[in-house]
Amino acid sequence: MSLKAKIFLSIAAVLVAIQFIPVKRDNPKFDKKYEIKAPKEVKALFKKSCYDCHSYETKWPWYSKIAPFSFFITKHVHDGRGWLNFSVWEKYDEKKKKKLKREIFRSVAFAMPLSMYLWIHKEAKLTKEEKDKIRYWASDGTMVIDKEEKGF
Ligand code: HEC
DSSP: OOHHHHHHHHHHHHHHHHTTSOOOOOOOOOOGGGSOOOOHHHHHHHHHHTHHHHSSOOOOOGGGGSTTHHHHHHHHHHHHHHHOOGGGGGGSOHHHHHHHHHHHHHHTTTTOSOHHHHHHOGGGOOOHHHHHHHHHHHTTTOSOOOHHHHOO
16 A cells, blocks of 8 residues: 555544544523523624524534534533523623623624634624624623614
């Protein structure tokens, strides 16, 4: 067998082998009464752009079943839920909600949703107005934005 063929077969063998490494693609059951209560427009934006990683209602795409993508995706979801989980938001105490709101206010401007996610999920991209809506909510209405834009 040529060296090229050996290398090719080794890579193929590794790719097959890693498919057997278990990953946790779960959506635990949760009590709807603990899901975040926020104005309809704001919640709709969270659902559109954040729920895949920050809730128990993750829409697992087909490629999340294929290693090595499955490793990144499940890690993002479990890390994301660990930081912030909209499905259990109403269980957080006031202090935690306040801290998370500050982080949402900050991260929604630049960091969230993750850019890797946005390459594939173009529909999750937030416009400036949508970001402002979330930030207005996260700041408990203290952020000054144009009344017209606010929409609620
Ligand atoms: C593709 C998965 C994914 C999506 C979609 C996503 N996040 Fe995250 N988020 C993460 C991960 C992973 C972390 C953990 C920390 C990190 O890696 O930066 C995180 C952390 C956070 C944090 C806390 C720590 C920090 O970095 O500020 C906040 C707040 C947050 N996300 C808000 C949001 C909001 C709001 C949205 C929707 C507009 C969103 N995320 C969408 C994966 C995601």
